[in-house]
Amino acid sequence: MKRSTASLIVVAIAGATFAACDSPSPTPDRDAIEIFGPYRGAEADNFAASLKGFEQDTGIEVHYTGSADFVSDLQQRVESGLDAPDIAVVPQRGLITDLVERDLVVALDDRTLTAIDENYGGRADDLTRGADGFVAPYRIAPKSLVWYRPDVFTQHGWEVPATFDELVDLVDRIGAEDTTDAGIAPWCFAMAAGTATGWAATDWVEDVVLHQAGTDAYDQWTAGTLAWDDPTIRQALTTVDDLVVAAGRSVGGLRRILQGDVTEASAPMFADPPGCAMYKQASFAQSWFPDDVVIGEDVDFFVMPGTDPAESSPMIIGADGLVQFNDDQRVDELMAYLVSPDGGREWARRGGYLSGRTSVDLDTYYTDTDRQFAEVLLDGRELRFDASDLMPPEIGSGLLWREITAWVAGTSSLDGFVTTIDDAIAASDTP
Amino acid sequence: MIHDSDAGDKPQQITPVGSITEWIRSTWAREPSVDEHAAIDELIPEGGTELAEYVVRFSFLIVLSAAIAGFGLLADSAGVVIGAMLVAPLMTPITAVSGAIVTARNSRLWRSLLVVTLGIVLAVLVGWLVSLIAGSSVTDVSELPNEVRARTFPGLLDLGIAVSAGAAAGYILPRRSTIGALPGVGIAVALVPPLATVGITFELGLPTEARNAFLLFLTNFAAIVFAASIALVLTGFRPSQYAGRRALGIRIAITLAVVAIVAIPLTLHTLSTLEDARLRRAVVASVESWDDSVRILELDADATGDRGTVELLVVGTGDPRPAWVLAEGIRQRFDGPVDLRLRYQRDELFSVSAR
Numbered sequence: 001m002k003r004s005t006a007s008l009i010v011v012a013i014a015g016a017t018f019a020a021c022d023s024p025s026p027t028p029d030r031d032a033i034e035i036f037g038p039y040r041g042a043e044a045d046n047f048a049a050s051l052k053g054f055e056q057d058t059g060i061e062v063h064y065t066g067s068a069d070f071v072s073d074l075q076q077r078v079e080s081g082l083d084a085p086d087i088a089v090v091p092q093r094g095l096i097t098d099l100v101e102r103d104l105v106v107a108l109d110d111r112t113l114t115a116i117d118e119n120y121g122g123r124a125d126d127l128t129r130g131a132d133g134f135v136a137p138y139r140i141a142p143k144s145l146v147w148y149r150p151d152v153f154t155q156h157g158w159e160v161p162a163t164f165d166e167l168v169d170l171v172d173r174i175g176a177e178d179t180t181d182a183g184i185a186p187w188c189f190a191m192a193a194g195t196a197t198g199w200a201a202t203d204w205v206e207d208v209v210l211h212q213a214g215t216d217a218y219d220q221w222t223a224g225t226l227a228w229d230d231p232t233i234r235q236a237l238t239t240v241d242d243l244v245v246a247a248g249r250s251v252g253g254l255r256r257i258l259q260g261d262v263t264e265a266s267a268p269m270f271a272d273p274p275g276c277a278m279y280k281q282a283s284f285a286q287s288w289f290p291d292d293v294v295i296g297e298d299v300d301f302f303v304m305p306g307t308d309p310a311e312s313s314p315m316i317i318g319a320d321g322l323v324q325f326n327d328d329q330r331v332d333e334l335m336a337y338l339v340s341p342d343g344g345r346e347w348a349r350r351g352g353y354l355s356g357r358t359s360v361d362l363d364t365y366y367t368d369t370d371r372q373f374a375e376v377l378l379d380g381r382e383l384r385f386d387a388s389d390l391m392p393p394e395i396g397s398g399l400l401w402r403e404i405t406a407w408v409a410g411t412s413s414l415d416g417f418v419t420t421i422d423d424a425i426a427a428s429d430t431p
Numbered sequence: 432m433i434h435d436s437d438a439g440d441k442p443q444q445i446t447p448v449g450s451i452t453e454w455i456r457s458t459w460a461r462e463p464s465v466d467e468h469a470a471i472d473e474l475i476p477e478g479g480t481e482l483a484e485y486v487v488r489f490s491f492l493i494v495l496s497a498a499i500a501g502f503g504l505l506a507d508s509a510g511v512v513i514g515a516m517l518v519a520p521l522m523t524p525i526t527a528v529s530g531a532i533v534t535a536r537n538s539r540l541w542r543s544l545l546v547v548t549l550g551i552v553l554a555v556l557v558g559w560l561v562s563l564i565a566g567s568s569v570t571d572v573s574e575l576p577n578e579v580r581a582r583t584f585p586g587l588l589d590l591g592i593a594v595s596a597g598a599a600a601g602y603i604l605p606r607r608s609t610i611g612a613l614p615g616v617g618i619a620v621a622l623v624p625p626l627a628t629v630g631i632t633f634e635l636g637l638p639t640e641a642r643n644a645f646l647l648f649l650t651n652f653a654a655i656v657f658a659a660s661i662a663l664v665l666t667g668f669r670p671s672q673y674a675g676r677r678a679l680g681i682r683i684a685i686t687l688a689v690v691a692i693v694a695i696p697l698t699l700h701t702l703s704t705l706e707d708a709r710l711r712r713a714v715v716a717s718v719e720s721w722d723d724s725v726r727i728l729e730l731d732a733d734a735t736g737d738r739g740t741v742e743l744l745v746v747g748t749g750d751p752r753p754a755w756v757l758a759e760g761i762r763q764r765f766d767g768p769v770d771l772r773l774r775y776q777r778d779e780l781f782s783v784s785a786r
Contacts, residue, residue, distance in 0.1 A: 040770070044768075044770075048768065065755050065758060067755045067758075077753075
């Protein structure tokens with residue numbers, strides 16, 4: 001016992017002595033590879049854990065830094081020309097194409113391009129569109145998901161719709177029951193998210209354009225050849241208004257839509273009795289569900305249906321791509337590693353990670369929950385990037401959010417809204 | 432012969448080492464005086480009405496002292512809490528435990544331990560009641576008064592204080608001439624305030640804080656018993672007068688084992704505090720090299736495992752430099768992953784004259 005006390009005291013004294021020394025002054029590690037991205041907290045841990053394999057295999061140190069102000073920070077770093085990281089993880093496709101157009105990123109090395117072909121196969125084109133040769137796919141998230149409770153659907157005799165029109169009919173039916181029956185609204189929807197308020201509404205518009213008007217119209221719209229003022233897009237906006245925003249469509253009405261926190265939007269669906277029948281949100285919404293909810297049992301999802309019941313409906317995805325700023329062999333090596341299954345393996349094991357890789361075995365690579373999303377992502381359906389991520393960041397992650405919020409709130413007209421966005425896009429296209 | 436005669440005439444020379452050895456031997460062989468024995472034996476009466484009166488007096492003082500401590504803690508008043516320490520009668524039965532240990536008298540040991548237990552129960556209960564009456568304003572750990580919070584994260588420093596104070600108690604108690612120093616021991620090593628803190632934090636629904644406050648009490652209790660026992664042994668108290676010498680070794684070993692057990696969480700707490708301090712230094716140095724024109728207004732640094740979590744409020748005159756630069760600086764200095772939340776306040780001076 002005396003010995004154990006003595007050793008404890010030795011440990012304590014050693015600790016005190018160690019801590020009493022001054023913190024080592026930082027000597028910038030010129031040899032370390034720097035990655036910059038938007039992942040913070042647990043996501044940063046998971047990404048850093050996925051880099052460990054590379055560090056162990058090569059002995060090259062990799063540092064990752066994630067910022068909440070990622071877009072403006074990256075633009076500042078790259079434009080100054082001094083502080084550019086070696087690699088950046090970028091979710092905004094519009095920012096990537098902007099960097100490519102301004103010649104601020106380096107072309108991917110042959111090894112990376114080969115790795116993309118080998119690991120993404122036919123998916124590669126979808127995931128690198130707009131920046132082919134400059135962006136490597138890393139992580140994707142399915143967005144066009146409609147969450148529902150199978151027990152509630154069964155109880156009311158509702159069925160999962162096979163087409164967009166059937167979805168509209170279902171909403172009408174639930175809406176009609178709402179006035180006479182148990183007070184259940186068709187949708188749970190809330191969009192308050194501080195300075196980012198509005199993004200949930202843009203997601204709704206994008207899904208309606210894609211699933212009501214189809215992929216061609218969506219592609220023209222995101223390419224800028226179909227204006228917001230075009231009848232197709234105006235119809236989509238009117239549909240969103242009728243389907244979700246109008247009185248009786250969403251639980252709590254316009255007040256909750258505007259003031260409810262986006263992360264708490266689905267809460268009424270899990271209440272007893274439930275306050276809403278459906279909730280449209282990306283796969284990441286699972287982290288906002290109550291802890292004890294099991295996906296596939298307590299709650300399930302379907303992909304928002306399109307016009308043709310015979311075909312798999314298209315899906316909007318959020319996609320994080322990797323771009324390279326430093327033409328260095330070690331950085332090339334890390335890019336090839338990140339494209340390979342090893343680059344996401346540890347994160348996939350921990351959960352909350354999906355990729356478009358066709359080279360991995362879904363059963364062993366993903367967690368049980370993620371596998372359900374991976375299956376709908378990789379079943380051959382058409383994938384499209386989030387339209388607002390494709391816009392210049394100052395519009396897609398700023399003006400659009402503010403304007404759509406004003407339109408939903410009724411403080412600006414449909415005409416005013418579409419004209420403002422079209423004018424801003426035209427101005428950004430003018431050099 | 433000459434040599435013999437010289438040796439006989441001169442007083443015997445003792446080397447310094449020899450004199451120290453001789454002193455130690457005489458100290459070790461020292462027998463406590465009758466008065467010293469009486470001082471220890473009289474700490475708690477043997478039985479009968481005297482014991483009953485003692486228990487009533489003890490309970491009364493414990494309740495009052497815990498009430499003073501409880502209100503003082505919630506009022507965040509160090510002075511009042513010190514007052515409670517002077518009223519607290521717990522030191523007597525605890526040193527009686529030491530006396531019973533070194534003299535190996537079991538009935539005295541159990542009697543003293545029962546009195547200590549009674550004190551613990553009463554003090555915690557009073558702390559709980561005080562919090563019920565006056566603690567409603569506290570709804571979260573962050574709102575705990577500093578005096579309460581200071582008792583919910585004991586470290587090795589607390590163990591050091593308790594061992595020193597315990598040794599002082601063991602030295603003072605048998606020597607009635609030094610009894611005036613005893614209140615100092617009570618102030619140095621608080622017994623009732625941690626127990627009142629247990630009751631307060633428990634009533635506020637903060638079980639971790641309650642457990643840590645009780646750990647502080649246990650630390651003080653075990654260290655005092657151990658150190659006072661050693662001091663009494665050095666004063667000459669031995670079980671030989673009453674029982675076998677072997678009994679002393681076993682009892683001291685058990686006491687030491689308890690000290691070692693409480694030292695484990697204390698060491699972990701201390702290491703964690705040292706890591707927090709290392710992270711704080713890394714943050715302060717990084718802020719300086721990030722932008723030497725800003726001042727830190729608030730800094731909350733928590734190092735858990737190898738990870739640092741930093742909440743920082745700085746004030747500066749210009750536009751803030753990018754936060755990621757600061758985060759990378761902290762990571763390099765701290766040499767571990769860092770999560771930083773930085774708030775930047777703009778310090779602007781407007782000088783206006785209106786006539």
